[in-house]
Amino acid sequence: xxxxxxxxxxxxxxxxxxxxxxxxxxxxxxxxxxxxxxxxxxxxxxxxxxxxxxxxxxxxxxxxxxxxxxxxxxxxxxxxxxxxxxxxxxxxxxxxxxxxxxxxxxxxxxxxxxxxxxxxxxxxxxxxxxxxxxxxxxxxxxxxxxxxxxxxxxxxxxxxxxxxxxxxxxxxxxxxxxxxxxxxxxxxxxxxxxxxxxxxxxxxxxxxxxxxxxxxxxxxxxxxxxxxxxxxxxxxxxxxxxxxxxxxxxxxxxxxxxxxxxxxxxxxxxxxxxxxxxxxxxxxxxxxxxxxxxxxxxxxxxxxxxxxxxxxxxxxxxxxxxxxxxxxxxxxxxxxxxxxxxxxxxxxxxxxxxxxxxxxxxxxxxxxxxxxxxxxxxxxxxxxxxxxxxxxxxxxxxxxxxxxxxxxxxxxxxxxxxxxxxxxxxxxxxxxxxxxxxxxxxxxxxxxxxxxxxxxxxxxxxxxxxxxxxxxxxxxxxxxxxxxxxxxxxxxxxxxxxxxxxxxxxxxxxxxxxxxxxxxxxxxxxxxxxxxxxxxxxxxxxxxxxxxxxxxxxxxxxxxxxxxxxxxxxxxxxxxxxxxxxxxxxxxxxxxxxxxxxxxxxxxxxxxxxxxxxx
Numbered sequence: 001x002x003x004x005x006x007x008x009x010x011x012x013x014x015x016x017x018x019x020x021x022x023x024x025x026x027x028x029x030x031x032x033x034x035x036x037x038x039x040x041x042x043x044x045x046x047x048x049x050x051x052x053x054x055x056x057x058x059x060x061x062x063x064x065x066x067x068x069x070x071x072x073x074x075x076x077x078x079x080x081x082x083x084x085x086x087x088x089x090x091x092x093x094x095x096x097x098x099x100x101x102x103x104x105x106x107x108x109x110x111x112x113x114x115x116x117x118x119x120x121x122x123x124x125x126x127x128x129x130x131x132x133x134x135x136x137x138x139x140x141x142x143x144x145x146x147x148x149x150x151x152x153x154x155x156x157x158x159x160x161x162x163x164x165x166x167x168x169x170x171x172x173x174x175x176x177x178x179x180x181x182x183x184x185x186x187x188x189x190x191x192x193x194x195x196x197x198x199x200x201x202x203x204x205x206x207x208x209x210x211x212x213x214x215x216x217x218x219x220x221x222x223x224x225x226x227x228x229x230x231x232x233x234x235x236x237x238x239x240x241x242x243x244x245x246x247x248x249x250x251x252x253x254x255x256x257x258x259x260x261x262x263x264x265x266x267x268x269x270x271x272x273x274x275x276x277x278x279x280x281x282x283x284x285x286x287x288x289x290x291x292x293x294x295x296x297x298x299x300x301x302x303x304x305x306x307x308x309x310x311x312x313x314x315x316x317x318x319x320x321x322x323x324x325x326x327x328x329x330x331x332x333x334x335x336x337x338x339x340x341x342x343x344x345x346x347x348x349x350x351x352x353x354x355x356x357x358x359x360x361x362x363x364x365x366x367x368x369x370x371x372x373x374x375x376x377x378x379x380x381x382x383x384x385x386x387x388x389x390x391x392x393x394x395x396x397x398x399x400x401x402x403x404x405x406x407x408x409x410x411x412x413x414x415x416x417x418x419x420x421x422x423x424x425x426x427x428x429x430x431x432x433x434x435x436x437x438x439x440x441x442x443x444x445x446x447x448x449x450x451x452x453x454x455x456x457x458x459x460x461x462x463x464x465x466x467x468x469x470x471x472x473x474x475x476x477x478x479x480x481x482x483x484x485x486x487x488x489x490x491x492x493x494x495x496x497x498x499x500x501x502x503x504x505x506x507x508x509x510x511x512x513x514x515x516x517x518x519x520x521x522x523x524x525x526x527x528x529x530x531x532x533x534x535x536x537x538x539x540x541x542x543x544x545x546x547x548x549x550x551x552x553x554x555x556x557x558x559x560x561x562x563x564x565x566x567x568x569x570x571x572x573x574x575x576x577x578x579x580x581x582x583x584x585x586x587x588x589x590x591x592x593x594x595x596x597x598x599x600x601x602x603x604x605x606x607x608x609x610x611x612x613x614x615x
Contacts, residue, residue: 046109048165051243052083055099055210056092056177057490057589057603062135062326062416063127063338064179065091067120069150071102073112073163073173081107083173086240087120092177093127096416098283099174101214102234104243112163115155117175119198121148127338128185128192129417135326135340138185138192143555148196154559155202161564163204176201176549180492181587181605199587199605202562203549212286214245217277218298223268226250230280236330247282248292254355258299259389261357267296274299295355301391303330303374310342310375310385313395313415316423317369317467321345322387324373325421343384344375354392354463368467369424369435370395370414370474394461394477399440401456406472407444407479409458411437428470435473443472447479457482489592491538491599492521498582498609506574508567509542513586522592540588541600542566548602554581555609573606581608 052071071084083105126138140148157163165171181199185192216230226249232242255267262270279302284293303309312327327342346364353359354366364387367373372395377387396416399409411419419437428434435441442460452458462477495502495518504512515536522538542548543566550569552561554576563569577583583606590601 046167047106048109048167049104049170050083050107050163050165051104051170051172052102053099053172053174053212054090054095054102054177055097055174056095056179057181057587060185061093061126061128061179061183063091063125063328064093065089065125067123069118069120071117071175072115073107074114074116075108075110076113076162077110079108079110081112083107085242086237088235088237090235092179095177096179098211098213100234101212101232101245102242104232104245106243107165109166110164112165113157115157115163115173115202116152117155117200118150118152120150121196122150124148125338126194128187128194130187130192134421135338136192137338138194140194140196143195143197151196151198152558153198153200155200156559156561157202157204158561158563158568161204161562172204174203176603178587178605180490181585181607197555197607199551199553199607200560201549201551201603201605202560203564210285211283212291213281213283214247214291214293215281216242216245216279218271218274218280219244219276221268221271221274223265223272226265226268228268228271228280230282231277233279245291247284247296248290249296250292253284253293253296255296255298256301256353256355256391257296259301259351259353259359261353261355261359271296271298297391301353303391310339310344310377312339312342312373313417314344314367314369314371314373314464315421316425317367318426320347320364322367322373324375326417339383341383344373344377344390345380345384345386346390350387351389352392353389355394364390365468366466367392368464368469369422369427370397371464372415392463395464395474396459396461397440397474398457398459398482401452401454401458402439403454404449404452407442407449407452407458407460407476409440409442409460411440412457426468427465427473429468433470435470440473441471442474442476442479444476444479447476449479451481452479489590489599490523491586491588491590491592491601492523493538493586494519495582495584498584500577500580500582502577502583502586503573504537506570508570509546511540511570511573513538513540535597537597539596539598540586540604541598543590543600543602548604550603551605552576553605553607555584555607569604569606576606576608581610583607584609 068088068090070082073081084103121140124140126140127135128138130136142148163171178199184195214230216232219229219231221228227246230245232245249268251264255262257270278299281297281302282293283295309330310327312324314322315325316323322344324342324344327339329337329339350364352362352366367390372393374391375387376389377385380386398413399411402408402410424435459480459482460476462475465472465475504514546566547564550563552572585607588599588601588604590599592599
C-alpha cells in the first residue's frame, strides 16, 4: 500500500505544499481535482488538507535567519485562513536545493486565489562571506536605507493556478525565497550592508527532482507497509502542532538510530525501539505521490535530541584536533548561536558515524579537511569542545573536470566555500599526496560518468576521504554533470535606472533580452561568471511543456503576481512595459546553452519600477 493510499489527504497535501516551493501538485493548474464553487464558499464545516513547504534559491550567504510570523491563504470570498501555528525562525541558507515541510494544515474548503507570508527582520541574523571566505555579520536595510522590520509579502495566484481545497482532495502550496534576487550585498562598508527587497516565488506543484526534508517526532512505525509517521516539527521547533506526515522507506534507505548505522529493513526495525515522540530527521525525494526517505536520523543521533551540539565544516586538522569554521552551536532548547570558528578535540574513544556506514568501521581518523560535521561533547572552554561523538554529513563540491578516469576536478567551491579557506596539510598518505584543490581526486566507485567530459562542470555529493589516506580525496555518492542539469545556471540582469526597452523581441515561448546597458551576472552553480561568455543578448526560452514558476513584481505595490505558463508571463511583461513601467531586474534559473546564449528557464522573476519610484 502506498503512502498516498494509506494517508491520502495528509500526504498529497504535503506534497503540494512542498511543490509550492518550486513547482506543483494539488490545487494548482493542471490538477485533476474537480473545481470548487467559484465564489470560494463551501458546505458548512467542510474542510480539506493543504501541505505547505518552503525552500530557497542559492545566494551568497553563510546564514540568513528571519522570523516567519504568519502564512495566510485568502479565499475568493475574502475569508482569510492562517496556516502556520507558530512564529517560525528559518535560516533560508539551509534550504538551498532542499524543500522543508513547513506545516500540514486543515483549512475550510473553497477556492483560494491569494496568499500572504509575513517576514520579520527585526532580529534577523545575516552572515555573508568576505573576500577571504570568512563569515561576517551584516546589517540589513530596505531599499530606502531604513532598518528592516515586518514585511508582508502578498502572492496573487493566476486563474489557472488558484488553490482548490475540498474534503478528501488534498492541495499544496510551496514558497521559494530567492536569496540572490532579494538581496544586494555591499562589502565596501564595515560591517557589510545587505539591502533587502524580498522576492518570492510560489506555486501549487511538486518538483520530483528536488530533495525534500522533514523533521519531527515519531508517532508510529509500520514495518509491514514500510512506513513511519512523523508529527512535523519544522526547523528548530521542539513543540507545536504542525500536522502529521507519513514517510515511506525502502531497502536502500540509510539510517542512523541512537548512534548506530543501518540499511533497509534493519533500520526500520531499530526505530521500533524508540520512545514515543523520539526526534526524527529525514531527507528524501517525492515520486508519483510518495515521499520516500533516502536518509533517516533518529533518537539521540538527531542533533537537537537532548543536548547542545556544534555544527560546522572542518577547515584543517592535526593528529588530535579539528579546526571548524562556520560553526553554529545548536542548543537542546532549540536556540542557535553563531560561533564562527571552533576547535574540536578528538581521541581514540571519539565515536564517529556517517550515513550508510557501520560506526565500528569508522574512527576519529575518518574526519578530514572539508568534511561537514555535527559534534556532541564536553566544553573545554568557550571555543573548544572535547568530542564524544561526531556525525559526518554529506559534503558537496563544484568543480571543473580535469580528467574523467579517475575523476579529477579543479575545485570552485567546497561546501559553498572557496577552496582557499581549507588547509589540506596532512590529508595525504604523505605530503606529496595531500589534497590539491587544483587537482582534487574523486573516487566515483561504480557511478556512471558517461556524460562527463574534460572541461565540464560537475557537482558532487559524498564524504571526504579519511585523514592521511588520500588519494582519493573524496568519496562520491552522486555526480551531476552541470552541463546537463536543468538547474545548472543562474542569471541576473539589472538596470540601475530601469529600462523601458529591455527586450530586443518577444514571442510566446521566447524573450530576447538586450544586455547593452545592463549589469549582468551568470553563475553556473556558484562558478564565477567568466566561465561563460555573455555579449549583447541573452534569450530566455520556455521549457518544452511551456510551464514553470514565474513572478512579476511592481515595486511599491506589495504584491507578487504568479504565472505558471511562460506565454502568460510574456503577456504580463509586455503589458507592464506598455503601461510605462521600467524593468529593473531579471533573475532566472535553468539550463544554459553557451553556444546559443540561451537559457531554458522554468523559474524566473521580474521586478519593475515606475517613474515615481527612485532607485
